[in-house]
Amino acid sequence: MTIHETALPVVTDLRVALGERIVLPGDDAWDSARRAWNLAIDQRPAAVALPESAEDVVHVVRAAAAAGLRVAPQATGHGAGALADTDLADTVLVSLSRLRGVTVSPQNRRALVLGGSHWNYVVEAAAPHGLTAMHGSAGDVGVVGYALSGGLSFYARTHGLAVNHVRAVQIVTADGRIVRASDDENADLFWAVRGGSGAFGVVVSLEIDLLPYADVFAGMLLWDASRAAEVVPAWAAWTRTLPESVSTSMRVMHFPPMPQLPPFLSGRSLVVLDGAFLEPDAAADALLAPMRAFEPEMDTFARIPSAALVMMHMDPPEPAPAFSEGAMLASLPDDAVEAFLGACRAPGLFIAELRHVGGAASRRPADAGAVGALDGDYLVVGIAMVPGAEFAVGALAAVRGVVAATAAWHSPSLALTFIDGGVGREHAFGDAGRRLRELKSAWDPRGMFAAGHPVD
Ligand SMILES: Cc1cc2nc3c(=O)[nH]c(=O)nc-3n(C[C@H](O)[C@H](O)[C@H](O)COP(=O)(O)OP(=O)(O)OC[C@H]3O[C@@H](n4cnc5c(N)ncnc54)[C@H](O)[C@@H]3O)c2cc1C
Missing domain, CATH: 3.30.465.10 (Uridine Diphospho-n-acetylenolpyruvylglucosamine Reductase; domain 3)
Known part of the structure; x- marks a missing residue:
């Protein structure tokens, strides 16, 4: 893909004004500058701007406007999948990776x-x-x-x-x-x-x-995936009894054998319940007891500094190539759980997740903006890794399979942060x-x- 002819003078002007804060195709830094956190997405904009101040951003936007170019803001590229259908040939990607604090x-x-x-x-x-x-x-x-x-x-x-x-x-x-x-x-x-x-x-x-909150009662319970048929329906029934102080997730996860993974994950398929309880320890322990009764092989629930909550879910610590898709569920009756469990076995699937939503997340405050609530009590998400282009078709089928399996229970509400690509975009x-x-x-x-x- 080449820079559109009308773009050339402006990207040259921007280079003069912003120096190495504008990266162009052919520059040594080109591939690293255009790379999103989601390595499965190959972004090919006309130029990448790396502004270091609000004034730099003004400069880029004015220059792009004058040249008829588009501008795509990006902070990390975790959400780059949602931008993947957009042709960026006439677009300056404004990477805000130097505007942090x-x-x-x-x-x-x-x-x-x-x-x-x-x-x-x-x-x-x-x-x-x-x-x-x-x-x-x-x-x-x-x-x-x-x-x-x-x-x-x-x-x-x-x-x-x-x-x-x-x-x-x-x-x-x-x-x-x-x-x-x-x-x-x-x-x-x-x-x-x-x-x-x-x-x-x-x-x-x-x-x-x-x-x-300086601290929070949080952690995970972990079982082998062979327990999924008893643990996942039990989790669904348990969530129906919980107060709004408890937010949890239930995942079926398939890890490839990898030396950098700890032995309890490497090469294993697992069921993982994790979440946070805004309750005193004794009340949290009592609420968690029905799930602990399923005797997980690992139980890390405890009072932890709230800053440690960002590590609990075991998300990849480094950029990774992945496809994901999600949908809101109005409810999660037993047959929806069964449909979900059926889809969890799809080849190529990394994670199939159910998050308990509802409570305050489904109530729109009077002063909310365009998006203020999620209509539905659960979120379903499928995630597949795409280590090479040859895995893309299978990965897409696997993640869409998880979402499609629960279609009968979808609510019309879309959880935008879990939507990649064009799925349901017209109703976004x-x-x-x-x-x-x-x-x-x-x-x-x-x-x-x-x-x-x-x-x-
Ligand atoms: C590992 C992982 C875990 C996640 N966990 C959760 C979760 O727990 N809950 C949840 O709700 N979502 C979660 N998400 C989804 C995440 O919230 C979305 O992918 C979100 O878009 C990421 O924002 P970003 O700024 O990092 O991504 P980017 O790709 O940088 O940005 C996404 C979009 O946001 C806009 N944007 C970003 N920065 C700016 C800016 N400065 N100015 C204007 N527009 C901007 C742009 O439109 C851009 O296309 C997760 C995603 C991943 C990959």
Whole structure:
């Protein structure tokens, strides 16, 4: 793929203005600059910008606008799968990997987060103040991509989606201005960006509320996969009895034999229950007892520093090639569990996961933005590794198989952070779609911003 002819003068201008902060095809740094966290996605933009300040971002957006180029913001590339169907040949990929940092205000339990930061930055900055945040299962997921598309954490059933904890954004809009949006300033843009995310501009910082937890009762129970037929239905029945203080996940996982994995994982198929209890230890122990009665071979549940919760789910610590797909389930009756278990055996599948949602995550706050809740009590997700192009077809079939198996119980709501590719895209924003499209026309009339979840 080559740079579009009209792009050449502008990328040359950008190179003059920003030096090595603009990387072009043929540069030594080209392959590393265009590489997403998700190594299965081969991103080929016209250029990659590596801004180090909000002013750098302004410069890039103005130059791209003047040349008729598009701009795709990216923090880490964990969500690059959602961008994979978009042709980036006329697009400047704005990688925010050099715009990272967090300032915590403990008095008002708030953090100012630079646009490329991932959750480890927030958690590490918040922990000394006895605070934590609405992060997801992996610490290296970007705050903006996760939080502005919903963001489902192990605090969700008590505290709702992460997006409802965003209080303000600073965003470089299509006209090349840095705009602050909050309930009090540019309230329409603030509504839109909480769901519309990168379709409205490049977020250079956001302000989020923190949670008052220095520690949390959390951990995992682990069984051999031969126990799946008894443990998974038991988990589903158990979740129906739980208070909103408990958020858990149930996974069937298949690990290849790999020397870098610990022996309890390498070459094994497992059933893993993990999650967090916002309860005193005695109450948490009592709530967990019915699942401990299934005598797991490993039980790590204990009170841990809340900062350690980002490691609990055993997500890959390094960039990895993967396909994933997810859907919300209105409910999880016994026959849905059976259908899920049938799909877990698909060749090539790495993880089939059920997350208990509902509670506060399914209640939309009055002041929410375009996305404010997930309609449905469970999330189903399939994940397959794609170590080479020859695995792509099988991997896609395996992850789609997990989602398709439970189709009879799907809710129309989409958990955007778990949607890659074009699946269900036309309904991505539900009832908010029309207003989002109107606001997209107002704030980005030329459709300059290419987002993982487009508003069009
Ligand atoms: C290992 C792993 C674990 C995960 N765990 C969870 C989980 O527990 N809960 C959950 O809800 N999701 C989870 N996710 C999904 C994750 O939230 C999404 O992939 C999300 O899009 C990642 O955000 P990112 O910024 O890291 O990704 P990126 O690919 O960098 O960004 C995704 C999209 O966000 C937008 N964006 C990112 N940064 C900016 C910015 N500064 N300005 C404007 N737009 C921006 C863009 O539209 C971009 O296309 C997980 C994903 C992985 C791979």
